[in-house]
Amino acid sequence: MSHWKMDCDADGYVWLTIDVADKSVNVLTHAVLEELDQIIGDLVKQDNINGLVLLSGKPGGFVYGADVRQFELLKDAGAVADHIGSVHHTMNRLAAAPYPTVVGIDGVAVGGGLELSLAFDRIIATASPKTQLGFPEVGLGILPGYGGSGRAYRRVGLEQVLALMLTGKSINADKALATGLVDELVASESDLRGAAKSWLDAQNGAQNGAQNGIKPVRDMKPVPADADAIFKAASDAYLSRARPDHTPAPFAIMDHIRDHMTDPQAMTDAELTIFPVLMTSPASKGLRRLFDYQDKVRKSGRGDSGIKHVHVIGGGVMGGDIAAYTAMMGFRVTLSDQNADAINAAIDRARVLYERRLKTEDKIADALSRLAADPAGDGMATADLIIEAVAERVDVKQAVFRDMEQKAKPDAILATNTSSIPLASIAEVLEHPDRLVGIHFFNPMPVLPLVEIIWADTTADAVTTRAMQFAGQLKKMPIRCKSAPGFLVNRALLPYIYGGIAKMLAGTDADRIDEAMVDYGMPMGPIELADQIGLDVTHDAGVPLGIADDVAAALQEHIGKGNLGRKSGRGFYEWDGKKAIRPRAAYPASDAAALAVELLQPMISECQSAVNEGVVENADMADAGMIFGTGFPGFRGGPLFWASQQN
DSSP states (O other): OOSEEEEEOTTSEEEEEEOOTTOSSOOBOHHHHHHHHHHHHHHTTOSOOOEEEEEESSTTOOBOOBOGGGGGGOOSHHHHHHHHHHHHHHHHHHHTOSSOEEEEEOSEEETHHHHHHHTSSEEEEEOOTTOEEEOGGGGGTOOOOSSHHHHHHHHHHHHHHHHHHHHOOOEEHHHHHHHTSSSEEESSGGGHHHHHHHHHHHHTSGGGOOSSOOOOOOOOOOOOTTHHHHHHHHHHHHTTTOOTTTOOHHHHHHHHHHHHTTOHHHHHHHHHHHHHHHHTSHHHHHHHHHHHHHHHHHHHTOSOOOOOEEEEEOOSHHHHHHHHHHHHTTOEEEEEOSOHHHHHHHHHHHHHHHHHHTOSHHHHHHHHHTEEEOTTOGGGGTOSEEEEOOOSOHHHHHHHHHHHHHHSOTTOEEEEOOSSOOHHHHHTTOSOGGGEEEEEEOSSTTTOOEEEEEEOTTSOHHHHHHHHHHHHHTTOEEEEEEOOTTTTHHHHHHHHHHHHHHHHHTTOOHHHHHHHHHHHTOSSOHHHHHHHHOHHHHHHHHTTTOOOHHHHHHHHHHHHTTOOBGGGTBSSSEEETTEEEOOOOOOOHHHHHHHHHHHHHHHHHHHHHHHHTTSSSSHHHHHHHHHHHHOOOGGGTOHHHHHHTOO
């Protein structure tokens, strides 16, 4: 066996260890599951076994679930059904073993890992904070498919199984014990073996190793009298912002549990018909791509940048937020601006952010202690990284970088938060342009996960790598981009916005345009988004990219009247605080779908051009950038992936 180890002790207890070869964590690949089936098949033939224990051979981790990428090898719903049918056979044989069985969990047991655990009679877990149990499948557009839904329902009942399956969130060991998902907690991994043996001994007639152990019978949680109210509360809590035509999985989960809550075995069996349909749906394909993007992007930002002290130049909204968030994430930050009032305002906003995110006074005070006002910019002399966030003008930025280079220590990284200015224009004034990199955050910086890490031909590779690592340390999603007009996101997003405005100017109602994109899955349509960004910013950011004359004229007309969008209370729409006042009418679905396809073409075209020109590494990174940077719906898998699926 490549992935499992097994031995039998003098008491007749079989000790099974999962230790997946060539992987740092345990995942249930097809090969791992096939070996498990062989092991279970061999064990059921033996009559001298008094108990079975499963432990992990990976320190600090149990099983992270199925290897989702291997589902891509299954070409259709029939192949998916065959696969999960074989896994169900294995899990059912394990659950029906004629002797007591126990699993010991230390670390993560999610998805297929939790489903495997649920096939055992008793679940023992460590009380460690790293122990987490859950069903993340809804985030992949599916439901548990290895028999876990009915077995979890039998243990925890209606309300808890709905929460586990609909949120996709993991729970800690204490909550797992309280809900009945696990039966016993021990202090540490070293205690699992002893606890498992003690329980098996009890099942086998005290400490004598007598054979023919008693297999425990688990009573099912009864269907609660207020089941309808529980379903209603779950729907309100978890489905209110979801749509079945976008993400069918949560609705399928709700129906699945409702239809089978009187019979957990029937619930488990029903996975065989529901799972293949969901797995082969467009939404699941898109969400699995999103999962892959997240993994790739996070890996690209791993490592220690070596940065401890960050100096930020510019106390406006963006610069202040960069400084505040960076301090919150554990870095020492100094903030300079020619206007002392701007620095004070930024620190006030930082306090609000910390109160909202950190909650406790000691954590708030600790974060504030790392953020220092530095009107004279003395922090530049000792900073490991200097980030400018000043006016989006070449001459202004060049002046800042001339001064920055003179004051910075020789190994400091010099970074610009520019959203559109090519790095070559800034590098003209530097003696050492190899130190210059773009670190382009998106507004609101504490909320949006994307960071474009911009490199030019003159940028040292080590500088780019450290910038990527810095973004990773901020828990952001860094995308490496070659310096080019608009980089990736603005290059693709602005033509989409301009196309929407052009369509409106040609006679299509603005609300119809925006609602078509909301129906598609966008958080808002291009007209409302232009107002949200600000019509002045929408115009100015696109100047390097080119704007059609009629669109530029429409924007300039509004700007000239002071109608800048949300921030002025009026743009293409009137605004009531944070909400655009528009009809949000219902339009024929086919018309909306056709309009969405048309409106997306500029975005798709620019993403493909960015890939072809080497601005981003590949189509996956282009798609990831648009999802993490613009709110492009994850269940569509990104503009290029979605376009590839339309043919």
